[in-house]
Amino acid sequence: MTDATLTLETHDNDIRIGLAGEVDMANADKIQQQMASAITNDTMSVTVDVADLRYIDSTGLRVLASFAARLRSIDIEFTLIAPATSPAGRVIELTGLNV
Amino acid sequence: MATEGIDARPEEHVGLEHQLQRFEALTDAGLAYLDTNDLLVELLDRLRDVLEVDTAAVLQMDESESHLVATVARGIEDEARQGVRIPVGHGFAGQIASDRHPRIIEHVDNGNVLSPVLRRKGISSLMGVPLISLGTLIGVLHVGTFRLRRFTDADVELLQAVGDQMALAIQARTSIAERAAVVALQRSLMPAYLPQVPGLSAAARYVPAEGRALGGDWYDLFTLPNGQVCVAIGDVVGHGLRAAVVMGRLRSALRAYAFDGFTPDEVLARLHRKLQHFEPGEMATLLYATFDPSLERVALSSAGHLPPLVATLDGGTSSYVDIPPDPPLGVAPDDLASRHTTTIEIPPGGVLCMYTDGLIERRHEPLDDGLARLQSTFVADDPDELCTSLMSTLVGSDEPRDDIAVIALRRDVPRAHNAIVVPAEPASLALVRLAMRRWLAGAGASAEDTDDLVVAVGEAAANAVKHAYGAQRGTVEVHLDFAAGEAIARIRDTGSWRRAREGNHGRGILLMERCSDDLRIAQSAAGTEVTLRRKLRKGVPP
Secondary structure (H helix, E strand, C coil): CCCEEEEEEEECCEEEEEEEEEECCCCHHHHHHHHHHCCCCCCCEEEEEEEEEEEECHHHHHHHHHHHHHHHHCCCEEEEECCCCCHHHHHHHHHCCCC | CCCCCCECCCHHHHCHHHHHHHHHHHHHHHCCCCCHHHHHHHHHHHHHHHHCCCEEEEEEECCCCCEEEEEEEECCCHHHHCCCEEECCCHHHHHHHHHCCCEEECCCCCCCCCCHHHHHHCCCEEEEEEEEECCEEEEEEEEEECCCECCCHHHHHHHHHHHHHHHHHHHHHHHHHHHHHHHHHHHHHCCCCCCCECCEEEEEEEECCCCCCCEEEEEEEEECCCCCEEEEEEEEEEEHHHHHHHHHHHHHHHHHHHHCCCCHHHHHHHHHHHHHHHCCCCCEEEEEEEECCCCCEEEEEEECCCCCEEECCCCCCEEECCCCEECCECCCCCCCCCCCCEEEECCCCCEEEEECHHHCCCCCCCHHHHHHHHHHHCCCCCHHHHHHHHHHHHHCCCCCCCCEEEEEEEECCCCCEEEEEEECCHHHHHHHHHHHHHHHHHCCCCHHHHHHHHHHHHHHHHHHHHHCCCCCCCEEEEEEEEECCEEEEEEEECCCCCCCCCCCHHHHHHHHHHCCCEEEEEEECCEEEEEEEEECCCCCCC
């Protein structure tokens, strides 16, 4: 079973979400829900750090992209941290995903 | 008080020797097949007849050895039904237990009898004897009368004779029951079969010591959701039910800590603290190892356990793993910070062997001789054959004086063709990736080749799961071949892909293309086969 852990840090109205483990079709919906439920009405900015993700597939990328689009549509700043050397960074680079 | 109204049986009425002989004959012949409770009931009833008393009861020492608990009572059944507890050293029965001497009370009153049942029932006179077996006090037997009664020395002798028989019977039946419980417990604690781990072969042996000693040795092999493979072997000091129970608790706690993601040293530190708190005075040695998901590396931590052995294919030599033995569990003061984890590499074909001291220890022989004998016997072989040869060479036909546990694990040699078939369900994807990583690691593929191929095959398998079968069930086959420096992956289903719906289908195909040198998708009525080829930059594929 695909296993991912999600950590949350809140500073005032800024939220940092750290993802570790693996994300694929089996747990993408759960991750999406967990990320969405962390956002409050007062949130100003969200940073998602995927540097520690060991694996992410296209379903996981879709979750990240739609989460980013949703936040921007309600004027919440979104930042993705995905070093080029990390597995997630590599997949993002290969697909040219622009979030 | 006058002696009127006190029963004292006339001498001619007694015929004690005769009665005792009859009693013993009945005891030996008729009662051998009764369980403990039925036996005691029968003996108490016969005792009531022979001694002409109204009540008879057995109280047994509880586990804490601080209280007597009424277990069987006749004439005063409530005593046992209510589980009356009498502190050792207090009251009538409690004093018999502490003095280990017979005792008689002719006039029961509140000051000399604690049992509320005895007092409420209106018992007037009591006589009791200690139940002693092999020097150990196991309980108290007493009889009572509603009328005042003067018990004689002969009465005490008879009661003690019956008590001695009861004590032996209780002790013998307890030992048999305990032994059966230990065997049942140990069976339930050893894995009934070792889990199938793709890329790893495993075999184990467990032989309990001959005769009296059933011990606290155990081994365990299990996998974690992240693909790690965990192996443990341990030895609880002591024997019998107690050691087996401690072993069972350690085993469960180890699995729980491992499941929470702790490293080997952290797992052992937590086990140590748990043992000290909940089972003070118990001690165990333990060796715990985790294979990383690719099976290339093993992280080990030792709590005073003998070192594991590793044998590799090149040269076939074996060596002990240089691992600092931290203190056994349960002895030293809290040491959460001071334990160590050692990481070693296991090449393809390499064997890791863990064992308990029973395998190598011989009377009148230095431990080093045993270690040397084990090392010279140990080669990189099939684990099952290895276990067989270790047992026949090191144990032979000797009756083992201590428990023996051995577990051997071999990382499979790389193969030119690898395959796995999984249900077409999202939960299978992690397993497909794990299998891919193990095959590629075995072939010596670089991290970049491995990651890209895992992504490409992951996408192809996800497509099959999502699009091939609709609401039907089906399977996905993943094959990985190595040929001429190239990895060829084929992902097959027997359904028909439907159109993508969420808009990431294109991204999945893009990832497959970008992560391989060549991508072909062949769709037919029989199903879909995706073939991905990638030149390996590094490594010597088989």
